[in-house]
Amino acid sequence: MSAFPNIHCDDLVIGSGPAGLTTAILLAKSRRKVLLVERGAAVGGGLRGFSRAGVHFDTGFHFTGSIRPGELFPFLLRQLAVDQRVKLIAGDDSCTHRFVFSSAGNAEIHVPAGIEATIELWSSYFPKEAEAIRWYFTTLKTIASKTMGMQPDEPLVEYGRLDEDYVSLKEVLDTKFHDPVLKGAASVFAMCHGTPPAKVPFGVHARVSYGLHQSNGVVEGGGSALADALLEEALQCGVEIITGCAVESFQRLEQNIATEATLSNGRVVTFQRCVMTQHPFQILQLMHPFKLHKAFTERVEMLEPTSGYFAGFGIVQGDAPVPGFSHSIHSLFPDTDFDKMMDASWQGDGPLVLIEVPAGHGSVAPSVSALELSFAHEVKAWEATSLWKRPKEYHAYKKARLTRVAQRLKEMVPYSDRMKWVDSASLLTFRDYLQSPEGSAYGVMQKIGQYGLFGRLPIRNLYAAGQSAFVPGVMGSMLSGFFVVRQMIGKELFDSHFWKSGKG
Numbered sequence: 147m148s149a150f151p152n153i154h155c156d157d158l159v160i161g162s163g164p165a166g167l168t169t170a171i172l173l174a175k176s177r178r179k180v181l182l183v184e185r186g187a188a189v190g191g192g193l194r195g196f197s198r199a200g201v202h203f204d205t206g207f208h209f210t211g212s213i214r215p216g217e218l219f220p221f222l223l224r225q226l227a228v229d230q231r232v233k234l235i236a237g238d239d240s241c242t243h244r245f246v247f248s249s250a251g252n253a254e255i256h257v258p259a260g261i262e263a264t265i266e267l268w269s270s271y272f273p274k275e276a277e278a279i280r281w282y283f284t285t286l287k288t289i290a291s292k293t294m295g296m297q298p299d300e301p302l303v304e305y306g307r308l309d310e311d312y313v314s315l316k317e318v319l320d321t322k323f324h325d326p327v328l329k330g331a332a333s334v335f336a337m338c339h340g341t342p343p344a345k346v347p348f349g350v351h352a353r354v355s356y357g358l359h360q361s362n363g364v365v366e367g368g369g370s371a372l373a374d375a376l377l378e379e380a381l382q383c384g385v386e387i388i389t390g391c392a393v394e395s396f397q398r399l400e401q402n403i404a405t406e407a408t409l410s411n412g413r414v415v416t417f418q419r420c421v422m423t424q425h426p427f428q429i430l431q432l433m434h435p436f437k438l439h440k441a442f443t444e445r446v447e448m449l450e451p452t453s454g455y456f457a458g459f460g461i462v463q464g465d466a467p468v469p470g471f472s473h474s475i476h477s478l479f480p481d482t483d484f485d486k487m488m489d490a491s492w493q494g495d496g497p498l499v500l501i502e503v504p505a506g507h508g509s510v511a512p513s514v515s516a517l518e519l520s521f522a523h524e525v526k527a528w529e530a531t532s533l534w535k536r537p538k539e540y541h542a543y544k545k546a547r548l549t550r551v552a553q554r555l556k557e558m559v560p561y562s563d564r565m566k567w568v569d570s571a572s573l574l575t576f577r578d579y580l581q582s583p584e585g586s587a588y589g590v591m592q593k594i595g596q597y598g599l600f601g602r603l604p605i606r607n608l609y610a611a612g613q614s615a616f617v618p619g620v621m622g623s624m625l626s627g628f629f630v631v632r633q634m635i636g637k638e639l640f641d642s643h644f645w646k647s648g649k650g
């Protein structure tokens with residue numbers, strides 16, 4: 147029994163990533179007494195970065211789509227009242243992403259900001275497929291317009307699943323496109339939801355890709371700056387926050403409803419409702435004491451974690467190395483077939499993404515983060531080890547992999563000889579720092595007919611939000627928080643408090 151008195155709250159929110167912070171702020175603004183509990187030492191989940199030699203590096207938030215005024219990301223920030231504290235920096239509109247396909251003679255495809263601009267540019271690359279290109283991008287737009295929450299400044303309209311949620315991206319691309327480079331280019335943003343084209347519903351792919359085709363950019367000061375702004379707002383709204391402490395179990399089950407949780411520091415929390423924003427496997431573990439339907443348990447157990455990334459973090463010595471540095475995301479793909487490259491059996495070099503970050507705003511020098519797709523089996527030998535206690539073979543693996551990444555970058559950027567690598571992270575690093583099983587980047591794969599946990603769970607006062615709930619990535623995690631709060635407080639109250647229009 148704890149020596150300390152119980153903590154009482156209306157709503158307990160587990161996890162302080164973008165989903166947990168969004169949920170806690172909205173509930174507190176609805177006059178609920180909210181307790182936010184975070185296992186990690188600091189608030190922010192995947193938003194938190196780290197510093198080396200005076201340079202800030204992001205871990206789980208390098209860029210986002212829909213970042214320009216009037217688009218979804220600034221709209222969500224305004225709903226949370228943090229828009230004045232967060233500065234958004236859009237990438238180079240003429241080329242937000244640069245894709246290079248080495249298997250196709252280093253074919254280079256650029257992605258400008260905006261659907262119309264992309265239709266025009268890609269039609270000039272593939273003139274014979276111009277009609278299909280227009281169809282593809284118009285369909286992305288239609289899917290976004292029929293998805294609840296993806297239209298800023300419009301009232302929330304509930305849609306069910308769409309026809310496009312029952313057909314795979316691969317089926318669509320194979321039916322519509324011929325050129326393998328075009329199919330590859332249209333598949334690239336599968337890297338931003340983690341489910342390969344043959345498995346992902348076209349609808350899910352469209353929801354992620356639409357925003358990235360609208361625009362791309364970063365938060366000034368990185369994910370940590372966004373986490374700080376959300377934290378400040380949460381505190382101002384009266385959210386009570388406990389960090390460095392996990393919710394370990396639920397008890398006091400009455401009529402299959404939990405009203406108490408025990409924390410890892412021994413304290414007991416009593417609550418009316420609880421929102422869980424962790425990985426679905428961790429949610430299932432916490433729900434263990436309840437009488438759950440076998441069908442529900444099996445549904446969650448069948449979910450598959452997405453792949454993740456090996457990351458190299460480097461400082462560029464000297465001034466910003468090339469004109470336009472930091473305005474585009476550069477990606478190198480050894481093949482055009484993402485089903486092959488996103489399969490754990492892929493033997494070659496993985497897709498490699500390079501994000502450039504300028505100096506300033508907390509960093510004394512320009513820097514880069516290089517993310518290479520990675521699978522759990524690559525670090526399986528050390529899966530039982532924990533941070534700071536890994537054997538020398540593991541460190542040798544990281545060193546060799548970073549050397550190879552550095553070599554590959556020579557093909558991509560002209561300043562690679564001015565790079566000083568200061569750190570690297572494997573799937574195990576992400577697993578242990580971000581508390582994500584296997585170090586998966588986007589929670590669970592959203593395969594056709596299979597979705598993560600979202601909203602009210604079979605136990606009446608428990609809810610699930612987070613990146614596995616709705617759309618993967620930071621913006622999707624935040625959106626899931628809005629939807630869960632709407633379910634909890636009711637549509638009328640939600641609509642009278644939130645989702646207010648006005649130019650973002």
Ligand SMILES: Cc1cc2nc3c(=O)[nH]c(=O)nc-3n(C[C@H](O)[C@H](O)[C@H](O)COP(=O)(O)OP(=O)(O)OC[C@H]3O[C@@H](n4cnc5c(N)ncnc54)[C@H](O)[C@@H]3O)c2cc1C
Binds near residue numbers: 209
């Ligand atoms: C290498 C990498 C790069 C990425 N790049 C991008 C990017 O550029 N753009 C983008 O949009 N997305 C990116 N992502 C994905 C992004 O990080 C996630 O979508 C986002 O962080 C998910 O937010 P969340 O709130 O759902 O979960 P999280 O941010 O994972 O937060 C969940 C929190 O719950 C806490 N927790 C878990 N269990 C407990 C417990 N029992 N008690 C208390 N707390 C608990 C965890 O410590 C964690 O802080 C990347 C991910 C990775 C790994």
